[in-house]
Amino acid sequence: MKKNKLGYWMLIGVSLIGFGIILSGCNPADIAGPSPTTTAALAATTTTVPAATTTTAAATTTTDLVTTTTTTTTTTSTTTTTLMVPTGMADSDFSGSGWVTADSIAKVSPEVGARDWAWALAVDSNGKILLAGQSDGPKNSDAFVCRYSSDGTLDWKAVYDSGGGDQNAAVTSDSAGNVFTAGYIAGPAADIAVIKYTTSGILDPSFGHNGVASFEDSSGGEYASGIALDNSGNIYIAGEDDKSDMRLLKFNSSGQSVAGFGASGVVKYDGGGYDSGSSIVIDGSGKILVGGTSNNGTTDMIVWRYDPANGVLDSTFGTGGKAIYHSGANEYGQSVTLDEAGKILLLGDTLTNNFVLCRFTDSGTLDATFGGGDGVVIYGSGEVFGSSIASASSGKILVAGYKGPSMHWKATLWRFNSDGTLDTTFNSGQGYISSTLTAGDQDERGQAVVTDSLGRYLMGGYTKGLTTSADAAIWRFK
Numbered sequence: 445m446k447k448n449k450l451g452y453w454m455l456i457g458v459s460l461i462g463f464g465i466i467l468s469g470c471n472p473a474d475i476a477g478p479s480p481t482t483t484a485a486l487a488a489t490t491t492t493v494p495a496a497t498t499t500t501a502a503a504t505t506t507t508d509l510v511t512t513t514t515t516t517t518t519t520t521s522t523t524t525t526t527l528m529v530p531t532g533m534a535d536s537d538f539s540g541s542g543w544v545t546a547d548s549i550a551k552v553s554p555e556v557g558a559r560d561w562a563w564a565l566a567v568d569s570n571g572k573i574l575l576a577g578q579s580d581g582p583k584n585s586d587a588f589v590c591r592y593s594s595d596g597t598l599d600w601k602a603v604y605d606s607g608g609g610d611q612n613a614a615v616t617s618d619s620a621g622n623v624f625t626a627g628y629i630a631g632p633a634a635d636i637a638v639i640k641y642t643t644s645g646i647l648d649p650s651f652g653h654n655g656v657a658s659f660e661d662s663s664g665g666e667y668a669s670g671i672a673l674d675n676s677g678n679i680y681i682a683g684e685d686d687k688s689d690m691r692l693l694k695f696n697s698s699g700q701s702v703a704g705f706g707a708s709g710v711v712k713y714d715g716g717g718y719d720s721g722s723s724i725v726i727d728g729s730g731k732i733l734v735g736g737t738s739n740n741g742t743t744d745m746i747v748w749r750y751d752p753a754n755g756v757l758d759s760t761f762g763t764g765g766k767a768i769y770h771s772g773a774n775e776y777g778q779s780v781t782l783d784e785a786g787k788i789l790l791l792g793d794t795l796t797n798n799f800v801l802c803r804f805t806d807s808g809t810l811d812a813t814f815g816g817g818d819g820v821v822i823y824g825s826g827e828v829f830g831s832s833i834a835s836a837s838s839g840k841i842l843v844a845g846y847k848g849p850s851m852h853w854k855a856t857l858w859r860f861n862s863d864g865t866l867d868t869t870f871n872s873g874q875g876y877i878s879s880t881l882t883a884g885d886q887d888e889r890g891q892a893v894v895t896d897s898l899g900r901y902l903m904g905g906y907t908k909g910l911t912t913s914a915d916a917a918i919w920r921f922k
């Protein structure tokens with residue numbers, strides 16, 4: 445559920461330097477860095493459910509941080525866990541400090557100045573954490589995925605080098621814990637690539653061509669930003685090409701293009717101007733939702749809904765299969781997800797110190813129960829950028845991004861209530877939590893957000909000083 449093309453983001457970064465709004469005071473609840481001083485008082489609050497018991501038991505553990513209710517019933521063999529609702533603190537159960545960083549991921553030996561950017565984050569069915577992005581390799585950028593245990597220990601890293609520039613922009617996993625990334629590899633210009641790794645982090649030779657399925661069209665550039673798997677193991681990829689058209693691809697579980705979907709497994713959408721798929725999610729009916737940007741006079745946030753069988757736009761959704769938010773200004777769709785009720789949340793950014801949350805109903809209309817009646821929240825408080833959206837327990841909505849002032853970008857996680865209001869119960873009235881792992885002038889950016897099976901929040905991104913190289917990072921909050 446993430447978009448990325450590095451050039452695009454670098455452009456955003458550059459475009460923002462000119463906006464010099466200074467925020468009021470520092471936030472005492474910010475994550476301190478680099479010394480892990482703010483989380484020492486936290487204790488683990490997880491309630492462990494026995495694998496099997498002979499009696500029916502219910503237990504509720506309440507602390508000032510979370511309430512965890514567990515019910516184990518042997519007669520039905522079901523376990524119900526009420527997920528924690530994090531209060532917005534760095535989670536000391538994660539690597540002791542609440543964060544991990546990774547440097548020189550694609551280098552044989554550590555090297556000063558290696559740039560490591562993480563664009564995507566996922567948690568697999570075993571609770572392993574997957575962080576994906578790109579890292580300076582020996583010759584050029586390489587695509588990486590790092591897998592961590594839930595305590596923040598690195599399990600393995602896998603680096604892919606096609607010989608040219610490579611990037612992972614999205615990551616997910618199947619029920620067995622196999623890992624799938626999407627992004628681009630070097631080809632004629634760039635080619636969309638899906639890479640499959642086994643649970644041990646080894647390329648799966650039975651997938652695609654030696655573990656890699658790719659797409660190239662007309663010697664141009666093709667880029668993937670989103671990935672989703674359906675229940676049959678089919679893989680859907682959202683992206684764009686260098687002709688400013690959105691691309692939606694379908695591969696089967698072996699990494700072969702699915703012939704009946706679009707034209708030989710590929711859908712192209714051209715609304716007349718710039719069209720880009722940044723993020724993808726499959727709804728409860730199996731339909732394919734692509735979130736992104738479409739310009740037909742103005743630049744708008746859009747959700748396309750496609751039939752998974754043939755790649756045809758679903759005419760029962762929005763207008764001709766498209767739900768659009770258009771303010772009159774420019775908005776760029778970044779990330780799409782579904783909430784607990786099955787409604788569609790789309791995050792966009794105006795590139796003018798605001799990000800935008802839209803909620804659409806299942807029929808593709810703006811939801812009148814969100815954002816005070818118009819289905820839209822435009823959030824701006826100083827310089828803010830929204831990168832990724834996730835829905836969390838108790839109807840909460842999470843946005844990962846970064847917060848200025850420029851030259852002091854802080855990776856930030858915001859939380860909103862289900863009606864779109866900022867949730868001031870998060871982080872002691874703030875409604876967000878920011879990070880400054882790198883002291884002084886810094887550039888830290890949240891690029892992805894997910895929740896885990898206990899309800900904790902994880903943000904992926906990177907941290908760098910203005911004159912030091914980026915390091916990939918994961919933050920966890922409880």
Ligand SMILES: [Ca+2]
Nearest residue numbers: 585586605608
């Ligand atoms: Ca490379």
Ligand SMILES: [Ca+2]
Nearest residue numbers: 632634635664
């Ligand atoms: Ca190409």
Ligand SMILES: [Ca+2]
Nearest residue numbers: 688689714717
């Ligand atoms: Ca176009």
Ligand SMILES: [Ca+2]
Nearest residue numbers: 558913914915
């Ligand atoms: Ca680095």
